[in-house]
Amino acid sequence: MNEKVMRVLEYNKMKEQLLEHAASSLGKKKVEELQPYTTLEEARQEQARTTEGTKVLRLKGQAPLGGIRNIYAHVKRAQIGGMLNAHELMEVADTVYAGRRLRTFIQTMIEDEIELPLLSELSEGIVPLTELERAVKQCIDDHGEVLDSASAGLRSIRQQIRSHEASVRSKLEQLTRSSDQQKLLSDSIVTIRNDRYVIPVKQEYRSSFGGIVHDQSSSGATLFIEPQAVVSINNQLREARAAERHEVERILQELSFQVQEESEALLENTDRLAELDFLFSKAYYANAIKATAPALNDEGRLHFMEARHPLIDEEEVVPIDVELGTSFSSLVITGPNTGGKTVTLKTVGLLTLMAQSGLFLPVQEESEASVFSNIFADIGDEQSIEQSLSTFSSHMTNIVQILNDIDHQSLVLFDEIGAGTDPTEGAALAVSILDYVYQSGAKLVATTHYSELKGYAYNRTGVMNASVEFNVETLSPTYRLLIGVPGRSNAFAISKRLGLSQDIIQAAEKEVNADSRQVEQMITSLEEKRRSAEEDKLDAARVRRESEQLHRELEQKWTELENERESILAAAEKKAEEELKKARREADEVISGLRELQKQGHSIKEHELIEAKKRMADAVPEMTKRQKQIKKQAQKTAAIAPGDEVKVLSFGQKGQVLAKVSEQEYQVQLGIMKMNVKAEDMEKLKSEPAKQPARPVAAVSSSDPVRPELDLRGERYDDAMRKVEKYLDDAVLAGYRQVHIIHGKGTGALRKGVKELLKKHPNVKGTRDGGMNEGGLGNTVAELK
Structure with a gap:
């Protein structure tokens, strides 16, 4: 770029x-x-x-x-x-x-x-x-100092340093505290010169301490002397510090080597x-900047909704809507000076650059930006005193260079095109330049205040007029961009608002030719229609919001009703099931009582026992009509799972569910065909029986179909005996003449118990072991009366 x-x-x-x-x-x-x-x-x-x-x-x-x-x-x-x-x-x-x-x-x-x-x-x-990080942090603290713990040698050396320092300071402090020596000192302190501990001695008492002079005051009255008594210890201290430096350098060099690796x-x-x-x-x-991600394309199509210039304060910037590259590839913006034309131009250019840089844009969501191979701009006063160029010449030099470089993948921005010269010639030149850019295939946004360009878009396809709005009442721009409406001249209206004589204004209006008046009238009509359209749009938006609110309320009510209906259905089904279970328990108790009486010797004939049981079964309370409807609806809408038998309503055929495709769609086998069916197009008929773990008591419901065999394998002895008794009664009621009791071989205890029970049972005519194809000794066949 x-x-x-x-x-x-x-x-x-x-x-x-x-x-x-x-x-x-x-x-x-x-x-x-x-x-x-x-x-x-x-x-x-x-x-x-x-x-x-x-x-x-x-x-x-x-x-x-x-x-x-x-x-x-x-x-x-x-x-x-x-x-x-x-x-x-x-x-x-x-x-x-x-x-x-x-x-x-x-x-x-x-x-x-x-x-x-x-x-x-x-x-x-x-x-x-992590090893490098740990090594460095074990040796160096947060202030960049090498720790004593960095090595055993460094710890030992620093202990020596502290010991020597304490010894030196102790000896010197003894000298400074001595009353005899204090009169020889300029001050009773211990200080450091050239990394060695010294005391300030008056010049005239230099020979009283001996040792080495390291410095003197600016006046020469004080000498900083290292007394002979501490020279040896200071030497040891300096040697220890030198050893410390060498050890620290060794540690740093070792860590630097790890960094190298x-x-x-x-x-x-x-x-x-x-x-x-x-x-x-x-x-x-x-x-x-409260930005959003724009959709990107490379077709020269952009649509910025409520776009804001990121460099203008959020409280002051006026959002604008701009589009280009859809039904038109050139946008000509007209309007008064300081109305916001240049800001609009810069907003389009800067947001395009930002989008191409991978940045989000301060626009509404679903805005769109295009990627251009080049962006060209002629904005502002480019007059150069050094080059002795006028404003017009400077602009034209820049425009000439732009026109030489543009192609169909370019975005061109012209501010006040043709300005700075004779209005008639400038307007004609501007039209020719705009035509050239359009024919090159480049996308163009241009601003102008020439009235001759107001009708430009009406005479050319692919070009659209736009304007920046101006409030005549407040004599100030609103900075809003109006696509499709050319800017109108507000000179007469503004002059009138400022108090210019009506006679002068009328005389001026007569000087304006008929074509210009017609254009102004057309623009005024467009603005009125635009305002009317905006009011209609606001009304439509209000009605839409109210409709959406009503829709949400209705959806909520519908959800509440559905939840209530499901609760009622569930409660009714539960109540019906409880009544059925209660009736079955009572029937079983009656039968058990009759059987006990029979065992005790009371004269109760078997057919009377069966008839009594039948009457008990008939006595089970029937569901009410409402309960049947509830049950049927619950069964129809029950959760469908693979293996279930269903009826496909649209075909009237029965099939089996193979798999669940989605929340509301299943794969169903219909004859030789497999097809996907919506859940609402199916009615659940029955499910495949699932294997359940053995339970202590497995009662056979009187409403369940009775099978011609009873499988006792895995049952405990007592539970098996009760189950055989119940099964024989149900088999007699079902009209079976022969049944199979499958007990397995095992230890033989269950087989023996079954045979003894069958031998004593009044409804059993005789028994035999199963044949070769009937399970052999693991199956006992009972002939019923």
Whole structure:
């Protein structure tokens, strides 16, 4: 992109705002290097990164970016064998920690099933390097000082230093506290000169202490002397400090060597942290200016809804709607000076540059931006005194260069085209330039105050008029952009409002030719129709909001009614089931009582027993008509599962459910066909019996179909005997002449018990073991009366 164009469109000022959101010098450098991309793929990739950054901020509030340092120079010096100082090593460790923390933060979000593919790719390449981080932090504190614990040797040396210092200070303090010696001193203090402990001695008493003179006061009256008594200890102290320096250098050199070994990973980490900081700075900036992601295309089509210039205060900026590249490729904006034409032009240009840079735009959602190979702009007064060019010449020089470079993938912005020369010639020249740009296929937004261009769009396809609104009542612009309406001249109306004589205004109106008056009348009519359309739009929006509110209320009521209906159905079904169970229990109790009487010798004939049981079964209370409806509806709408037998209503055929395709759709086998059927198009008939774990008592309901065999395998002895008794009664009622009792071979106890029970049972005529194809000794066949 042309640097002059980006300066004119204030792209660099926008980047200054973006810089404030970078957390490190690495991120700031990436912002400073930011340039618009010229291909759709690159722009979309950067937009996608910004989208993921804003998703993280929306879900987590912030990203942990603290501690990132620019360690490129440190690592490069370590690579060539240089020794890093303690502060530089701490910056390396801090950056390693920052990378590890940010990597963990992103990976945790991904584990929570939050989709962040681009952030995941960036973070996964960050190497933790925990050993290097631990080694540095064990040797260096947060203030950049090497710790005593960095090595055993350093600990020992520093203990010696502290011991020597204490010894020296003790001896010197004895001298300063002595009343005999105090009169020889300028001050009773112990100080340091040339890294050695000394005392201030008056010049005339120099020989009283001996030792070494290290310094004197500016007046010469005081000498800073190291007494002979502490020279030896000071020498030992200096030797210990020299040993400390050597040990510290050894430790730093060793840590620098570890940095050298991990240099490639450190450089890669730093690159990725710079990218992540830059990515999140774009996300933070999007939040700050309340921006949204635009849809991108490379077809020259843009549609900014409620667009705001990011450099204008949010409280002052007036949002505008701009579109281009749909039914028209050139937009000509007319209107008075200071009405906002230039701001509109700059807004279109800057937002396009931002979109191509991967930044979100301060526009409403579903806005659209295009990626152009070049953006050209002629905005503002480019007059050059050094080149002795007039305003018109300066503009024309710039326009000539633009016209030589444009193509069908260009966006061209002209401010006050043709200005600075004779109005008639300027207007004619402006028309020709606009025609040339249109024919080149480039997209164009131009501003002008020439009245001759107001009718330009009406005579050419692919060109649209627009204007900035002006409030005649307040004599001030509203800064609103009106697409499809050319700007009208407000000179007469403004003059009238300012008190100019009506006679003068009428005389002036006569001087205006008929064509101009006709254009003004047309524009006035358009504005009136626009205002009427806006009022209708507001009314329609109000009616729509009321309708949506009513719709939501009705949906809520419907949901409440459905929930209430389901509750009633469930309660009715539960009550019906309880009544049935109660009646069955009572019937079973009656039968058991009769059987006990029979065992006790009472004369009760078997057919009377069966008839009594039948009467008990007939005595089970029938469901009411309402309960039957409830039951039927509940069965119809019961949850359908694979294996269920259903009736497909639209075909009138029965089938079996094979699989669940979605919440409301199932795969059903109809004969030889498999097809997907909606849940509402099916009625559940029955389910496949599911295998249940053995229970202590397995009663056979009188309403269930009785099978010709009873399987006792796995049953306990007592439970099996009760089950055989109940089964024989049900089999007699069902009219079976022969039944199979499957007890298995096992230990033989169950087989023996079954045979004894059958032998004594009054309804059993005889028994035999099963044949070769009937289970052999594991099955007993009973002949019923």
